[in-house]
Structures are given as structure tokens and as C-alpha cells.
Amino acid sequence: MLDRDVETVANNIVAEKISPEPEPTPIEPRVKSYIATSDVESEIAIKTVIVGDGQIGKTCLIDRLIDNPFDDTHEATTWQDHEMNLTAEREDGTERIIRMDLVDTAGQEGFEGIRGCCYPGTNLFLIAYKTDSTLSLNNLRRKWHDELVADLDFNKGDDRLRPDHTEPWYILVGCQADRADSDFTRGEDEAVAEELNVCAFIRTSALVTDVFSAESGVNELKQMITNLACMYRDGMPKPSWKDFKNPEQDPYIEKYLK
Ligand SMILES: Nc1nc2c(ncn2[C@@H]2O[C@H](COP(=O)(O)OP(=O)(O)OP(=O)(O)O)[C@@H](O)[C@H]2O)c(=O)[nH]1
Ligand SMILES: [Mg+2]
Numbered sequence: 001m002l003d004r005d006v007e008t009v010a011n012n013i014v015a016e017k018i019s020p021e022p023e024p025t026p027i028e029p030r031v032k033s034y035i036a037t038s039d040v041e042s043e044i045a046i047k048t049v050i051v052g053d054g055q056i057g058k059t060c061l062i063d064r065l066i067d068n069p070f071d072d073t074h075e076a077t078t079w080q081d082h083e084m085n086l087t088a089e090r091e092d093g094t095e096r097i098i099r100m101d102l103v104d105t106a107g108q109e110g111f112e113g114i115r116g117c118c119y120p121g122t123n124l125f126l127i128a129y130k131t132d133s134t135l136s137l138n139n140l141r142r143k144w145h146d147e148l149v150a151d152l153d154f155n156k157g158d159d160r161l162r163p164d165h166t167e168p169w170y171i172l173v174g175c176q177a178d179r180a181d182s183d184f185t186r187g188e189d190e191a192v193a194e195e196l197n198v199c200a201f202i203r204t205s206a207l208v209t210d211v212f213s214a215e216s217g218v219n220e221l222k223q224m225i226t227n228l229a230c231m232y233r234d235g236m237p238k239p240s241w242k243d244f245k246n247p248e249q250d251p252y253i254e255k256y257l258k
Contacts, residue, residue: 046229047101047121050173051144052128053136054107057175060206061128062104064218070206079114080104086226098229112147119151123232124169124225127196129189131174131182131203137192140172145196169238170196171224174203177217193241200224201241 050058059077060070066082086098103118105111127144129136148168172193176182182203193201202224204217211218224244231239 043097043099044229044233045099045101046123046232047103048124048126048225048229049103049105049118049122050126050128051105051115051148052107052173052175053130053133053139054109056107056128056130056133056136057206058107058128059104061173061175061204061218061221062102064204064206064211064216065102065222070209076108077104077106078111079106079118086222086229088226088230096230098226100225100229115147116151119148122168124171124199124228126173126221127170127198128173128175129185129192131177131186131189132179132184134185134188137185137189140192141195167197167238169228169232170198171221171228172196172198172201172241173221174201174217176205176207177203178205178207178215197238198241199228199239200244 050062052058054076055074059075059080062080062082063069063071066084080103082102082104084100084102086100088096088098090096103122105115105118125148127140127148129140152168172189174182174185174189189201189203192198202217202221204221205215206218208216208218210216214220228239
């Protein structure tokens with residue numbers, strides 16, 4: 001090595017040592033709150049249904065959403081209806097209440113008939129997969145999407161098929177993201193989000209106790225449901241998961257989030 005090179009390396013090391021530590025970037029909440037315009041009604045109703053393969057963690061996640069603790073035991077669901085209230089804040093600080101009918105369904109084969117009974121009137125679907133299972137992710141593309149779209153065709157005339165709502169509003173929900181091998185489907189899940197044109201995409205864990213943490217994603221999901229419920233009821237066009245990924249880059253979304 002030339003003396004000149006040695007000197008350059010030495011200077012770089014000194015510069016590295018004396019340069020101040022970079023300021024940590026403040027962590028922004030990933031999902032921002034919807035700003036409801038002041039002329040909309042104060043209470044809105046919304047029906048949300050969760051679907052996906054059996055034993056992927058749908059019921060455990062719903063339990064977390066309704067503030068129940070994590071229960072490790074699995075009992076196959078047939079149909080479970082929950083009611084919950086969500087709140088969105090208006091620009092003037094007043095609240096708008098969203099009364100949500102939240103339906104948990106059976107993921108197993110053979111329950112198509114029962115599931116079909118709970119689809120009519122649904123405004124928002126949580127389409128769920130397990131983050132270490134490519135099979136459960138791919139089944140969203142085929143089995144679950146086909147089943148939901150067939151139902152929409154079957155129930156022509158309900159309010160999901162208004163001219164501006166010709167496609168289902170989906171949130172793609174990854175379950176059990178705490179698992180060591182949960183990165184198994186990373187990348188593939190974005191392809192599914194793209195293909196199914198979902199409104200949002202959130203990875204969650206029902207096992208993580210702090211529902212406000214990024215590792216849990218439960219509060220993030222709740223906030224996103226609130227945002228989409230308001231946007232749906234205000235007759236907004238269907239947003240794309242990419243809009244929520246970079247809200248600051250999209251003037252349309254930024255206008256509605258704070
Ligand atoms: N590590 C981990 N395990 C989970 C999590 N959620 C669920 N499980 C496990 O997965 C099992 C199945 O979860 P359920 O919520 O019952 O599955 P499901 O999708 O509702 O199943 P079906 O009702 O049969 O469609 C649970 O008994 C837990 O042991 C999670 O977030 N993390
Ligand atoms: Mg269940």
C-alpha cells in the first residue's frame with residue numbers, strides 16, 4: 001500500500017471516530033388517523049368479516065381486537081359475531097363513532113355454506129394468512145378471492161356494488177408474525193397485495209401482549225379498519241395499500257390522514 005493510501009485510510013478512521021452520532025429518526029406511527037369531514041353523520045355502521053385457511057390464527061387475532069387476552073388453545077370456529085365501537089376524530093376535535101359488526105368465520109373445508117350466509121352486506125374483508133405458510137397465502141389468491149367474488153356476483157344490488165365500489169375492500173392480514181420463520185412469505189405477500197388490489201396490508205401477532213407495538217400490529221389494524229370504514233361510508237374511491245405505505249407521497253390520502 002502507498003503512503004498516500006495509508007494516510008487516506010488513517011484520515012477516514014479519524015473522521016469516522018469524531019463524527020457525531022446521527023440523530024435517531026423519530027418513529028412515526030405507521031397508520032395515521034382518518035380526518036372525517038364535519039358534515040358527515042356522527043355514527044356509522046360497518047360490517048367486517050375475516051376469512052382465511054383454518055388454524056392460521058383468525059380467532060386469536062379477533063380476540064385481541066376486542067381486547068381479550070391471547071388464548072393458546074384452538075377450537076375450530078363455525079361462525080362468531082362480535083360488536084365493537086371504534087372512534088374517528090374530526091378536524092374540529094369531535095368524535096365519530098363506528099359501530100362495527102365483526103364476524104369470525106370457519107377456515108375449514110366443508111363450511112362454505114355457513115360462510116356464504118355471513119357475506120351479504122359485508123363492507124370490508126380481512127383476508128388472512130399465516131406469515132410462515134405459503135399455502136395459506138396462495139389460497140387467498142385462489143380459493144378465498146374466488147369465494148368472495150362469487151358471493152359479490154351472487155348478491156348483486158347490495159351496497160358493495162355501487163359504481164365506485166365494484167371490487168371488494170380488503171385488508172391483507174398476516175397472522176402469527178412473532179414466529180421465528182415468519183419471514184418465509186415476505187415478498188410473496190406483497191405480490192398478493194398487488195394482485196388482489198388490497199386497500200391495506202398489515203402483519204400482526206396475537207401473541208404479543210403490547211397491542212400498540214409494531215410487533216403486534218393489532219392497534220395498527222384497528223386504526224386501519226377505522227380509516228377504511230370512514231372512507232367507505234363517505235363514498236371515497238377505494239384506496240390502494242401503496243397509498244397507505246407512503247401517505248405523504250399521495251395528496252389524496254394525505255388529505256384524509258393526519
Ligand atoms: N405464536 C403464535 N401462535 C398463534 C397466534 N395466533 C394463533 N396462534 C396459534 O394458532 C392456533 C390456531 O389459532 P386460531 O385463532 O384458533 O385459528 P383460526 O384461524 O381461527 O382457525 P379456524 O377457526 O379453525 O378457522 C392457536 O390455538 C394458537 O396456538 C399468534 O399470533 N402467534
Ligand atoms: Mg377460528
